[in-house]
Amino acid sequence: MRQSVLFPKTRKDAPKDAESINHQLLVRGGFIDQLMSGSWTLMPLGFRVVTKINQIIREEMNAIGGQxxxxxxxxxxxxxxETGRWEKAKEIMYQFKMKDKEYGLAxxxxxxxMDLLRKNIKSYQDLPIYVYHFSTKFRDEARARSGILRGREFMMKDLYSAHVSESDLMDYYNKVKDAYSKIFKRIGFDFRVTEASGGVFTDKHTHEFQVMADxxxxxxxxxxxxxxxENKEIFAxxxxEKCPKCKNGKVKGAKSIEVGNIFPLGTWFAERMRVYYADDKGLKKPVWFGSYGIGPTRVMGTLVEVGHDEKGIIWPKAVAPYEVHLVELSGAKNAKKIYEELTQKGIEVLWDDREVGAGEKFADADLIGIPSRLVVSERNGDKIEWKERTSEKTELLSLDEIISKLES
Ligand SMILES: [Zn+2]
Structure with missing residues (x-):
């Protein structure tokens, strides 16, 4: 991608109302744009990051049988x-009337x-079912001021599972817990799985995936x-104090951002929506149900909250918008050739081909936060200067050396 045509340009200053780091840096870097409070456009760079996050989630969902x-x-x-949640959700759900019919935004x-299950499930042989989707969700947040962490409209991956028994549900629940841990490890988070109370749906505990973040x-x-x-609400x-589990370690406290949650919902939904199956003796039983969420746009915001310095964003390699930022300084003859060779090798390159000064180019590279920076200039001749976003060290390398470094 040539940076001269990339939409939009970076900005020197954050918007005046931007309180949180993710809001400031993602807007300045051109990753997101605010339409109104809690409502965001994913600009091309931001969309690339979220697409990569989604692909990691998708791979791990498919690995545990998700369709x-x-x-x-x-x-x-x-x-x-049918579940009585229309009334209960009034405070957070967008509900409205159109031509005498009432609707809600999910x-x-x-x-x-549940409606899909009751149309399609007859016997125990039709279960279990694991389905998921990525979609926009709506929530009327009273406080939509944390940048992209808390949107009124945001992206969610939600997985749902349906089972013949509680033990089958809990087996799968633990598989999802492991899959979520894999996802957040691959993304590069320092996170904890915490217990929270199940609320009205279940006597079981639910689990939250919390990233430590100031x-x-x-x-x-x-x-x-x-x-x-454990989260703050349930820990007494x-x-x-001594850890209640291992009795060895000490209890510590930390500010955190919730990036995922999993709920064993039991039969609460099946009983209210009449979702039954016939067991092996022909007896009618309610379906056991679980739901599991991750907010990919919130994950992007969280990555910025925990991965930045005073110059800008520091993306982990797994979800960076590009692998390499190729910075062409004036007088360099070989930038186009290097860009084409890297691209042919399948390496994703943002090529800064703009006619602006070196200082501006370096500042933008730090702001956008791509893991590896390559500088080509007249002074460096055939060699290319390699620098990682997380280090001040530079090296002069040949193109072959750079390719093998990137491929390793
Ligand atoms: Zn412990």
Whole structure:
């Protein structure tokens, strides 16, 4: 991609109302644009990052048997009335009337999946079912001020599973828990899995995936020795105490951002929406159900909250918009050839071919935050200067050396 035609240009200053780091840096770098509070466009660079996040999620969902589909976002009031959630969701759900009919914009899809199940499930042989989709969700957030972390319209991956029994549900629930851990490891997060109470749906605990971040709105307690963690709402102890699980480590507290959550919902939905199957003796039983969410746009915002310095964003390699930022300084003769050779090797390159000064180019490279920077200039001749975003060290290398470094 040639930077001279990339839309939009970077900005020197953050918008005046931008309070959070992700808002400031993602707008300045040209990744996102705010239409109104809580409503964002993913610009081409931002869309590339989210697409890569989605692909990691997709691979891990498919690996545990998930089947991808796409459900509607516009729902009739009637389906939400079946579970009594139309009234309950009034504060957060966009609900409106058009030509005498009432509709809601989805913030989740349990009711729709339940409707699909009752149309298609007859016996225990039809279960289990694992389906997921990536779609826009709507939520009328009272406080939509944390940049892209908290949108009124945002992207969600939600997975739903349906089972014959509680034990089958919990087996799969633990598989999803492992898959989520794989996803967040691949993305590069320092995260904790914390327990939270199940609320009205289940006596079981639910789990949240929390990334430690100074800019976070959540607060978690975790052990400095084992994998124990709980969120603030349910933990009765305090920092410095002995860990309730391993009895060895100390309880610590940290601000955090929730990037994923998983819920064993039991039979609450099936009982209200009459989703039954016949077991092997022909007896009618309610379907056991679970739902599992990750917000990819929130993941992007979180990556910026935990990956930045005073100059700009630092993307992890797995989800960076490009692998390489090729910076062409005036007088360089070989930039086009290098760009073409790297691209032919399947390496994703943003080529800064703009006619602006070196200082501006370097500042933009730091702001955009692509992991590897290559500088070609008259002074360097046939050699190319290699620098990683996380280091001040530069090296002069040949193109072959650079290709083998990138491919390793
Ligand atoms: Zn512990």
């Amino acid at each position: 991808e589909m796409l459900m509607p976002v516009l729902h009739p009031k009637s389906i939400w009335e 913030f989740t899809h349990e009711e729709v999946v 800019g976070g709105e959540d607060f978690i307690y975790y052990c400095d020795n084992c994998d124990w963690g 102890g305090k920092e410095g």
